[in-house]
Amino acid sequence: MFEAPAPATAGRMLAAQQHAADQFGLRATGCRVWGYRGRTLSSAASPHWLRVICAETGTEGGTLWDGPSSSRALPASVPRPGLFRIRDWITEGYAYRAELYALAPDPIVASRPVLDEDPGLPEAWWKEMSAALDALAGVPPPTDREAVREEYLRRVIPAFTGHQVEAAITWSTAHGDLHYGNVTRGPHILDWEGWGRAPYGYDAATLYLYALLIPEVAAHIRTELAPILDRPEARTGLLTVAAQILQAQDRTDFYAELADPVREYLARL
Template identity: 40%
Template sequence: MTLSRRAGERWLRVFSTKRTDAARPGGQGIVGAEALVPDDVPRPRLHGSLDWVTDGFGYGADLLDFVPHPVISPHRPDLDHDPGLTEEWWCTLRRAISSLGRAQGERTTVRDSWIEKAFPQFLGIPAPEKVERATGHGDLHWGNLTAPLNILDWERWGLLPVGYDPGLLYVNSLLVPEVAARIRAEFADVLDTPPAESANSSPWPRCCKPSPAATTPSWPRSWSPAPPNSPAFGRLSPAVRRSRPDGQECECLPAVPRAFPVSGHSAFPAPAPRGGDHSGRAPR
């Protein structure tokens, strides 16, 4: 369970765990991010942490910067409209992801065991024998980004397949083709390759799917998840076709077959359970 609230100019996060040892693993989570993530990556900074054990349960507390700017998508991880982000915002995001990629990652967030299952299940091809990794955020969606840019929720950061972060953000932008196209343009060096090299093109936009929260009833009904044996899934799988809120059908970029949320079939490792907002963001 996690509880959090504003505490003056700070954001206080308190959580419980079944771990009986109080110390958190080094180099991971919020504490690890404060020590290892470069200063030029905009995020709530950690001002203090405390871990303890009482009655067989572990507890922890973190005191972070309070971020006064609201998240770009407060109720869902994906976009349903163009937020009108500035050129400065896009440049800052690009620099932040590039800088983060050069940081020392201590934990492999997306493990080989998941890759070995996801490639044949969602792409119909064998998993690569070797996966190039770089340090990344691990949960980069629109509910964890603010404008001006702050990147929130650093629980899952670590070593990821190259292109995983922009791929996940891209998948969570497909309702707004203009934004999806901008992400592909900004991160073309990891998401696109020439057609002659398509066999080696980045698979992560096709394997990633929106976070589990995106399958809640807050999604428009025409965008609800469909089981893989339904006619709706058959239409979505080849090129990800969906109806826009204005009633017009749009064909999103075709690099994402079998990528959308399917009830009971997760292509993306579920985040740790959370009982409240613990990212240092403004209250909604």
């Protein structure tokens, strides 16, 4: 999803991946999937999927570190690959966690977070995804996990969208990073490190706004997700995602591409 990190980081993470594969009695194969600045490294380890996360010693733990393991408590109606085993170790000033997953039987929808071509997802896919989002939203928001902080959204929405936030926000449980590189054609939802409390409709808003580069596809997605996005309480979720895109446009290429379509959307909102 991201480019390979600096050589020193890449070498250290590849060594950690090899160590994890040896511990599980597997061999990492196939394409390497890097996380931001090499914080994670994932690849197939047939017949499984192996993910390694790293942090400097003493900074491990917390929301992102424990997200995948804590997501195992979510209902089975939220489709995601099973997490089988976890291994932790510390070496040379770094803490590592290896996670062994079931290998998703279908490919991801897109190789990057946003859509730049029609993925051709059938109506059945959208019905299953909507049902999964309903099931997830029906889980009481966890008290110890915040995908989006209230202080943050109340600050960035007016600053970057020109809109105001409702006095009362409807909160629900969300994946928190539901872009097209984190969903498969199954559909299965991947990468649960950031799940938690978010304004209602946040995940559906991400799927919609991340498709705005192709207006006809975005319009179709907006129709498919109308049962969620048409609810008045989804407005804050939509504004939050729009604000995040505009806030990050100067440092992330795909957000820069989305910025003008998002501004046009906000003008119509």
